[in-house]
Amino acid sequence: MPLPFLASLYFDGLPPWFPDPFVALKYTTALGSLALTKWYTSGRSNPSERKLHGRVVIMTGGTSGIGAKVAFELASRGAQLCLLTRQPGNDPFLVDYIEDLRSRTNNQMIYAEQVDLSSLYSIRQFATKWIDNAPPRRLDMIVLCAATLTTPGHGRAETADGIETEWMVNYLANFHLLGILSPAIKAQPFDRDVRIIIPTCSSYIASPKLEPEEVMDKTKYWTPRTAYARSKLALMVFAKTYQKHLDAYKRPDQLPMNARVVIVDPGFARTVGMRRWLTRGSLWGLFLYVVFYALAWLLLKSPNMAAQSILFAAMDAGLGRGTGGKLIKECMEIDCARKDVEDEEVAKKLWEASDKLIEKTEKASAIRRAREKKEREEREKVEEIESLVETIKKGKTKEGQKKKKTERSAE
Numbered sequence: 001m002p003l004p005f006l007a008s009l010y011f012d013g014l015p016p017w018f019p020d021p022f023v024a025l026k027y028t029t030a031l032g033s034l035a036l037t038k039w040y041t042s043g044r045s046n047p048s049e050r051k052l053h054g055r056v057v058i059m060t061g062g063t064s065g066i067g068a069k070v071a072f073e074l075a076s077r078g079a080q081l082c083l084l085t086r087q088p089g090n091d092p093f094l095v096d097y098i099e100d101l102r103s104r105t106n107n108q109m110i111y112a113e114q115v116d117l118s119s120l121y122s123i124r125q126f127a128t129k130w131i132d133n134a135p136p137r138r139l140d141m142i143v144l145c146a147a148t149l150t151t152p153g154h155g156r157a158e159t160a161d162g163i164e165t166e167w168m169v170n171y172l173a174n175f176h177l178l179g180i181l182s183p184a185i186k187a188q189p190f191d192r193d194v195r196i197i198i199p200t201c202s203s204y205i206a207s208p209k210l211e212p213e214e215v216m217d218k219t220k221y222w223t224p225r226t227a228y229a230r231s232k233l234a235l236m237v238f239a240k241t242y243q244k245h246l247d248a249y250k251r252p253d254q255l256p257m258n259a260r261v262v263i264v265d266p267g268f269a270r271t272v273g274m275r276r277w278l279t280r281g282s283l284w285g286l287f288l289y290v291v292f293y294a295l296a297w298l299l300l301k302s303p304n305m306a307a308q309s310i311l312f313a314a315m316d317a318g319l320g321r322g323t324g325g326k327l328i329k330e331c332m333e334i335d336c337a338r339k340d341v342e343d344e345e346v347a348k349k350l351w352e353a354s355d356k357l358i359e360k361t362e363k364a365s366a367i368r369r370a371r372e373k374k375e376r377e378e379r380e381k382v383e384e385i386e387s388l389v390e391t392i393k394k395g396k397t398k399e400g401q402k403k404k405k406t407e408r409s410a411e
């Protein structure tokens with residue numbers, strides 16, 4: 001059979017049903033280019049593996065996008081997950097999410113703690129509860145995946161404490177959380193491989209220079225893009241300084257620090273955050289996103305592929321040795337694209353300004369909470385008296401009616 005076919009090819013040329021070689025080449029090249037582009041934009045898969053049974057992981061942003069994939073993979077390997085979520089633990093969606101995660105990963109050690117990262121008070125409440133535990137609680141990993149962004153075309157938004165939202169959630173919340181959890185990290189036994197994983201974004205490269213005083217007050221150069229980039233640059237500067245802060249700690253056992261910060265750039269992915277950014281938070285934008293979804297599929301990673309570098313940071317044995325503060329992208333170490341990430345002067349100013357801002361804001365919010373509590377108590381007291389008066393009035397009316405009835409029946 002092949003021989004007659006080859007002979008007919010040789011003597012008579014290509015059969016009529018065979019596509020024009022030029023057209024075939026054109027389609028093959030187009031499909032090949034698409035496949036190559038998709039392969040390139042998908043990025044590398046995590047080559048490392050690690051058993052995580054019994055390891056305790058605190059995680060923010062574990063309910064959506066890249067963080068949800070990371071949470072799934074860590075839980076599948078047996079990690080005990082403490083998810084810090086904006087919603088209260090009894091929120092029906094959160095309950096469903098955790099039940100689903102438990103059953104898919106066959107791991108019951110997953111629970112949620114309500115921590116709103118836009119509130120310094122909420123962060124302090126959780127973190128002080130954690131460090132107040134005696135003896136110190138086991139803590140193997142902190143993964144800080146939560147982030148927020150203001151969609152293009154929208155104005156500057158502030159938290160209830162009056163801090164610009166992106167600065168607060170993407171940077172200051174992590175600064176505050178790790179600041180309070182420091183004693184818990186330092187108290188871990190020497191043989192424990194402790195990792196603090198901080199996702200960043202390559203947008204930090206285009207960020208304006210960090211001028212902390214200006215960033216925290218009303219900056220003149222605010223746009224959604226610069227605010228996000230600036231918060232990520234600040235986060236990276238802080239991550240490097242936090243490693244130095246940990247390294248400078250003299251352990252009671254005189255052994256070197258065993259906690260390492262790993263900064264990770266997961267790459268651009270099709271997550272809720274990215275969709276909000278691309279669609280500008282509008283219905284028209286969403287419509288265009290659906291129409292051009294093929295383009296998003298081709299050029300952006302899936303959340304699962306974006307999670308790979310974070311999983312590498314969590315599992316690679318090499319990252320548990322040597323110096324911390326490395327930047328990981330596509331499951332390998334890369335250099336920072338900006339010198340000021342390592343600039344000690346910038347880092348010092350940022351740390352001091354952040355401390356000052358937290359102190360000032362916490363004082364103001366404590367006064368506000370005390371005033372609100374007093375007002376609430378007074379309101380409750382007035383309501384209690386009013387309801388008492390109401391009951392007495394009702395009692396008197398009933399008594400009057402009863403008296404009239406008895407008088408009438410006596411007549």
Ligand SMILES: NC(=O)c1ccc[n+]([C@@H]2O[C@H](COP(=O)([O-])OP(=O)(O)OC[C@H]3O[C@@H](n4cnc5c(N)ncnc54)[C@H](OP(=O)(O)O)[C@@H]3O)[C@@H](O)[C@H]2O)c1
Binds near residue numbers: 062
């Ligand atoms: N996606 C990308 O293309 C990309 C690119 C580079 C870097 N990154 C980085 O990768 C990380 C994950 O990104 P993503 O796109 O997967 O994020 P995402 O889908 O937008 O999810 C953000 C997560 O942060 C949580 N969050 C937001 N505000 C919060 C608050 N006030 N309190 C508590 N939690 C809050 C959200 O909780 P809710 O579920 O309650 O909203 C959600 O779980 C981020 O650090 C991001 O900067 C992403």
